[in-house]
Amino acid sequence: MLNFHKDHRNLVNVALLVFVLLSMGIAIMPASALSDGTQPLPDMPKMTPEQRRGLEVYVAENCAACHTQQVRNIAMDKPWGARPSIPSDYAYSKQRLDVWRASPSVLGSERTGPDLTNVGQRQPGAQWHLLHLYDPRMVVKGSIMPRYGWLFEETAHPAADAVVVPVPKERLSDTAHVVVATPKALDLVAYLTSLRQAPLPDGTAPAFLPSPRGPEKAEQGTGGDAAADGEALFKGTCSACHQSEGQGLAGAFPPLAGSPIVNAEDPTQMLSIVLGGYDARAEYGVMPPQAAQFTDAQIAAVATYVRSHFGNKAPAVEPGAVAPLRAQIAPETLIVP
Amino acid sequence: MKPYPFSGQKDPILRKWALLLLSACAIPVRAGTGMEVLTQPGIAGTLVLLGIVLFVAVLVIAARVDRLLRTLKRGRNGTNGTGRHARSSYRLQGDELGGTAASDDPRGLVEQAVSEPDIPLVDEKKRSRQRLEVPAELRKLVIWYLAAAVGWLVLGTLVGQYVGMKFVWPDMDQVPWLSFGRLRPVHTNTVFWGWTSLAMIGLGYFVVARTSGTTVHSYRMGWWAWGLINLSVVAGNLCLMAGINNGGGEYREYIWPAMLPFALGLILTFRNFYRTVAARRIGEIYISNWYILAALVWTIVLATIGYLPWYQNGLGETVIQGYYMHQGVGMWFMTFTLGLLYYYLPSALNKPIHSYSLGVLAFWTQMLFYTMIGTHHFVFAPLPWWLQTVAIVFSAGMFIPVVAGTTNFLMTMRGSWRAIGNSYVLPFFLVAVVFYFVGSTQGSLQAFRFTNHLWHFTDFNVAHSHMTMYGIVAFALWACMYAVLPRITGREPSQLLVGAHFWMAFVGLFAYMISLMAGGTIKGLQWMDGKPFVDTVTGTRPFWAWRAIGGSLMFLSHLLFAWNFRTMVRGARTAVPVTGQAVHPDPIIPVRPHAELP
Numbered sequence: 021m022l023n024f025h026k027d028h029r030n031l032v033n034v035a036l037l038v039f040v041l042l043s044m045g046i047a048i049m050p051a052s053a054l055s056d057g058t059q060p061l062p063d064m065p066k067m068t069p070e071q072r073r074g075l076e077v078y079v080a081e082n083c084a085a086c087h088t089q090q091v092r093n094i095a096m097d098k099p100w101g102a103r104p105s106i107p108s109d110y111a112y113s114k115q116r117l118d119v120w121r122a123s124p125s126v127l128g129s130e131r132t133g134p135d136l137t138n139v140g141q142r143q144p145g146a147q148w149h150l151l152h153l154y155d156p157r158m159v160v161k162g163s164i165m166p167r168y169g170w171l172f173e174e175t176a177h178p179a180a181d182a183v184v185v186p187v188p189k190e191r192l193s194d195t196a197h198v199v200v201a202t203p204k205a206l207d208l209v210a211y212l213t214s215l216r217q218a219p220l221p222d223g224t225a226p227a228f229l230p231s232p233r234g235p236e237k238a239e240q241g242t243g244g245d246a247a248a249d250g251e252a253l254f255k256g257t258c259s260a261c262h263q264s265e266g267q268g269l270a271g272a273f274p275p276l277a278g279s280p281i282v283n284a285e286d287p288t289q290m291l292s293i294v295l296g297g298y299d300a301r302a303e304y305g306v307m308p309p310q311a312a313q314f315t316d317a318q319i320a321a322v323a324t325y326v327r328s329h330f331g332n333k334a335p336a337v338e339p340g341a342v343a344p345l346r347a348q349i350a351p352e353t354l355i356v357p
Numbered sequence: 358m359k360p361y362p363f364s365g366q367k368d369p370i371l372r373k374w375a376l377l378l379l380s381a382c383a384i385p386v387r388a389g390t391g392m393e394v395l396t397q398p399g400i401a402g403t404l405v406l407l408g409i410v411l412f413v414a415v416l417v418i419a420a421r422v423d424r425l426l427r428t429l430k431r432g433r434n435g436t437n438g439t440g441r442h443a444r445s446s447y448r449l450q451g452d453e454l455g456g457t458a459a460s461d462d463p464r465g466l467v468e469q470a471v472s473e474p475d476i477p478l479v480d481e482k483k484r485s486r487q488r489l490e491v492p493a494e495l496r497k498l499v500i501w502y503l504a505a506a507v508g509w510l511v512l513g514t515l516v517g518q519y520v521g522m523k524f525v526w527p528d529m530d531q532v533p534w535l536s537f538g539r540l541r542p543v544h545t546n547t548v549f550w551g552w553t554s555l556a557m558i559g560l561g562y563f564v565v566a567r568t569s570g571t572t573v574h575s576y577r578m579g580w581w582a583w584g585l586i587n588l589s590v591v592a593g594n595l596c597l598m599a600g601i602n603n604g605g606g607e608y609r610e611y612i613w614p615a616m617l618p619f620a621l622g623l624i625l626t627f628r629n630f631y632r633t634v635a636a637r638r639i640g641e642i643y644i645s646n647w648y649i650l651a652a653l654v655w656t657i658v659l660a661t662i663g664y665l666p667w668y669q670n671g672l673g674e675t676v677i678q679g680y681y682m683h684q685g686v687g688m689w690f691m692t693f694t695l696g697l698l699y700y701y702l703p704s705a706l707n708k709p710i711h712s713y714s715l716g717v718l719a720f721w722t723q724m725l726f727y728t729m730i731g732t733h734h735f736v737f738a739p740l741p742w743w744l745q746t747v748a749i750v751f752s753a754g755m756f757i758p759v760v761a762g763t764t765n766f767l768m769t770m771r772g773s774w775r776a777i778g779n780s781y782v783l784p785f786f787l788v789a790v791v792f793y794f795v796g797s798t799q800g801s802l803q804a805f806r807f808t809n810h811l812w813h814f815t816d817f818n819v820a821h822s823h824m825t826m827y828g829i830v831a832f833a834l835w836a837c838m839y840a841v842l843p844r845i846t847g848r849e850p851s852q853l854l855v856g857a858h859f860w861m862a863f864v865g866l867f868a869y870m871i872s873l874m875a876g877g878t879i880k881g882l883q884w885m886d887g888k889p890f891v892d893t894v895t896g897t898r899p900f901w902a903w904r905a906i907g908g909s910l911m912f913l914s915h916l917l918f919a920w921n922f923r924t925m926v927r928g929a930r931t932a933v934p935v936t937g938q939a940v941h942p943d944p945i946i947p948v949r950p951h952a953e954l955p
Binding site for chain 2: 026035047085090104114129165166169170233
């Protein structure tokens with residue numbers, strides 16, 4: 021009946037039919053189930069129009085060629101999020117863009133650059149993102165990310181409401197010029213700073229699988245639960261702006277090396293700035309508040325690290341010193357025992 | 358003491374080696390040194406596979422050197438001083454045997470004899486056997502498909518080389534149309550849909566017509582498909598560079614209006630091939646046509662599923678992405694290329710394929726296993742665990758079609774190893790077949806959960822895709838083109854330049870692969886150890902530099918190939934028209950009776 025060797029019609033039909041059936045089972049049915057059966061988390065904010073336009077810039081520049089947005093359920097992905105990603109995380113961002121373009125493939129397959137699932141949490145400062153997009157190597161020395169100069173304009177006469185990017189003067193072709201972010205850059209930054217994992221009720225998040233290299237290795241990453249490592253925390257979060265040696269970036273981010281606030285005997289002012297943020301000096305970017313990101317122990321550890329490195333010589337900070345300040349500055353981040 | 362059964366006097370060396378190997382395996386590995394990684398089956402397997410390629414390369418080089426040395430030695434013997442100059446300057450006059458009368462040479466034996474090879478450095482290879490008489494329309498169609506493919510190869514790999522250099526010099530340019538994110542899919546889509554697809558279809562036209570003993574159903578349809586596919590690549594690339602893409606899913610970055618002409622081109626091609634096979638003059642459908650027709654049908658289904666929107670919101674898109682990107686490679690490029698190999702390899706060796714039944718087994722298992730493994734691109738992602746497990750299990754199942762296919766090709770080549778040293782075509786086939794085994798098996802190992810821990814998201818993936826799309830598919834296509842073009846145009850390329858193409862492409866690919874595999878492995882280990890991310894970027898820089906060097910060699914080899922192609926189709930000084938007699942049916946078809954099959 022099915023003589024494939026002599027009957028071309030049978031051969032092609034069977035090959036087609038079996039392939040379609042297999043494809044239904046392995047692709048279309050599971051895809052439908054995930055597509056229709058996924059709802060956003062209750063605490064997930066909807067995308068604003070600005071963030072949504074930012075996502076379009078993200079897609080047009082094909083950022084997903086180098087950046088993933090998935091925290092896998094293995095220990096080595098802990099630096100990228102507090103919990104593994106779940107399908108609901110993508111309920112708002114992965115919708116069909118328009119009649120021409122499919123749902124954006126933000127999960128990615130290459131991690132040439134860092135994962136961006138939680139980048140809004142790690143780097144909440146818009147100014148950092150603008151500088152980084154303008155010239156990544158200005159803020160992260162070893163970066164190989166392309167410069168996105170076409171998202172910015174150099175002008176001598178910025179509009180009154182223009183967002184000026186704090187590019188050091190010696191980088192400009194004319195010292196009378198300033199760099200202004202275009203709406204596209206602002207949208208993209210709005211999208212990037214909105215990327216943060218929505219919290220799950222305690223105990224409901226999927227667990228991380230242990231590293232095959234042994235548990236002691238897995239916990240070394242930033243954000244691990246082990247004893248807070250001030251150096252790793254500094255490199256993972258603070259050094260993006262304050263730079264690897266605490267030297268800061270003239271015209272954008274203040275130095276920590278030799279800073280009187282850092283070196284003060286009493287750490288209260290320094291801890292207040294770390295916890296609550298700071299925007300008092302026009303010549304520098306905004307310091308975003310860190311109270312929600314880190315525990316008391318972590319803040320004490322990173323403060324101690326900064327106070328004892330880069331030529332700074334100030335006494336260590338005890339976690340106990342952070343708690344009362346937290347209650348005063350950011351009571352909403354107090355963890356009720 | 359009683360001797361072991363295999364410890365005869367014959368091979369004590371072999372036994373020593375085996376002992377050495379065993380003891381090397383038994384060396385206790387200390388945890389935390391990085392060595393324990395080597396005992397993982399996925400990693401150890403990959404190392405063994407890479408060893409196979411190196412081994413084959415060493416064998417080929419050794420055979421070449423051996424021949425060269427023997428030639429030199431022959432040249433030195435018998436010179437004892439007297440009359441040496443007279444002997445060495447002696448030249449045949451051409452009339453020693455036949456006098457001065459014109460020779461009657463209907464089979465071209467005298468005409469084709471060459472007393473002064475144009476390459477003093479390397480051995481003279483056999484010239485293309487015989488000119489095939491093919492209809493002028495078919496010849497023109499095939500040449501134009503291949504010409505477009507060659508153009509896209511040069512352009513696509515130029516772009517690839519450029520984006521590869523951006524890893525080393527990220528500030529090379531400030532032009533939005535040339536930025537990394539936009540150009541990367543231009544590279545992949547151009548070599549996929551431009552170079553590989555057009556080359557496969559062009560070579561496929563020849564196979565379908567020859568193995569059916571008939572002429573192509575409709576040349577007009579062939580030309581339409583040619584136009585549609587090229588249109589698709591041009592439009593799709595312009596859109597990508599302008600920042601218009603389909604959401605960034607790999608290999609379906611073209612928006613659907615740009616991909617539609619490609620799909621129409623496939624449908625036309627399928628119809629054309631199907632009609633041609635239906636009108637065949639022999640009872641059996643040759644095995645190549647199984648693969649080629651199926652590749653077309655499957656890819657039409659695949660493109661449709663990949664672009665229909667209804668199940669692709671949220672992670673539905675991710676499931677389809679894994680399915681699509683893997684089947685694009687497996688059901689289109691791999692299946693079609695296997696079909697081409699089943700014709701061109703035996704045809705180049707002038708003998709039938711080793712086992713028809715093994716080809717049939719590989720066909721059905723290819724369909725069954727390859728279809729199920731797409732999700733192995735998303736192991737540990739928030740996709741259903743059962744989907745990931747199915748993908749991993751069936752990835753392992755890919756051993757069956759791969760071993761079946763490799764065995765078939767190698768057994769066909771068996772007994773003709775000597776011919777490899779004498780041919781400029783067969784080394785390409787050999788590399789393609791070896792990489793078919795090595796690349797596919799390595800891919801199966803890469804799907805395991807441990808290897809995903811180590812290699813996923815690193816540059817290792819890029820190495821793997823070049824190992825397969827370049828090592829298997831591109832080398833197979835070059836083999837087929839060097840095999841068939843001289844026989845239908847009567848013009849041969851310069852053997853020195855074909856050799857240069859081969860070795861530059863091969864060495865370049867090796868440098869490319871090894872650097873990215875090493876860099877990717879180191880990066881993966883550092884990620885697992887929680888190193889700061891930016892340190893793992895700066896740490897990979899030397900490997901990216903080596904990748905760019907390997908890539909440059911590959912790109913230069915494509916320029917040589919383009920020149921060789923021009924020689925084969927346009928004719929140049931080095932091209933000697935092949936004379937010979939015309940049409941007889943391909944000696945490899947029909948293959949052998951197989952009444953035992955249903």
